Amino acid sequence: MSHSIRENITQIRQEIGNAELVVVSKYRSIEELNQVYETNQRNFAENRVQELTKKKELMPDDIHWHMIGNLQTNKVKFIAPFIHLIQSVDRIKLLKEINKEAKKNNRVIPILFQVHIAEEEHKFGFSLYDLTTMIESNQLSEFNNIEVKGLMGMATNTTDKKIVTTEFIKLKSFFDKWKNQMNWSTLSMGMSGDYIEAIECGSTLIRVGSKIFQ
Numbered sequence: 001m002s003h004s005i006r007e008n009i010t011q012i013r014q015e016i017g018n019a020e021l022v023v024v025s026k027y028r029s030i031e032e033l034n035q036v037y038e039t040n041q042r043n044f045a046e047n048r049v050q051e052l053t054k055k056k057e058l059m060p061d062d063i064h065w066h067m068i069g070n071l072q073t074n075k076v077k078f079i080a081p082f083i084h085l086i087q088s089v090d091r092i093k094l095l096k097e098i099n100k101e102a103k104k105n106n107r108v109i110p111i112l113f114q115v116h117i118a119e120e121e122h123k124f125g126f127s128l129y130d131l132t133t134m135i136e137s138n139q140l141s142e143f144n145n146i147e148v149k150g151l152m153g154m155a156t157n158t159t160d161k162k163i164v165t166t167e168f169i170k171l172k173s174f175f176d177k178w179k180n181q182m183n184w185s186t187l188s189m190g191m192s193g194d195y196i197e198a199i200e201c202g203s204t205l206i207r208v209g210s211k212i213f214q
């Protein structure tokens with residue numbers, strides 16, 4: 001039996017306690033997004049700029065839009081005026097562009113650093129080594145129009161929960177090591193297949209798509 005969007009969201013909210021649910025609405029219709037909105041959900045995430053800006057036009061104004069996909073520098077300008085949180089910042093060049101566009105819009109844009117924690121080759125993100133180097137070099141102080149809120153990571157896509165948990169713990173440890181000094185509040189980890197493990201490992205924000213719309 002297929003569950004309704006409302007039932008799925010209610011169940012997930014119960015499972016994650018105080019953590020924040022961001023609904024990943026990529027590929028989904030406006031009708032489906034409206035069903036999500038009617039459950040009082042206000043945080044939505046998309047992974048493509050064109051789809052994100054199109055849906056923003058068609059949906060109510062009080063939605064907080066998150067960017068979670070690989071972001072090209074030449075597309076930053078389209079989301080800079082309104083984006084709530086860019087979770088997929090994976091290179092310095094992108095930081096520079098976001099800072100520039102944020103300044104133009106007279107705002108400070110919140111971001112997360114995407115960290116590469118999975119064994120898989122194709123996942124984007126900083127290595128923990130590169131992130132450490134960047135933090136210690138004090139390079140971030142030049143970006144006055146960016147607020148780094150924390151980290152985002154994706155675990156290996158496997159049913160082996162031991163691998164997934166090991167990767168989440170690695171990211172959580174790094175987060176804890178720097179959170180006070182860096183003033184980080186947000187650790188974004190967990191998707192449809194692994195959000196329960198992510199919450200157990202200390203996630204503060206989960207990004208769930210398919211489980212809600214199944």
Ligand SMILES: *Cc1c(COP(=O)(O)O)cnc(C)c1O
Pocket residue numbers: 024026047068069154191192193207208209210211
């Ligand atoms: C698609 C996507 C999600 C959601 O994945 P589901 O398995 O559908 O819950 C979460 N995070 C990122 C970065 C994604 O691209």
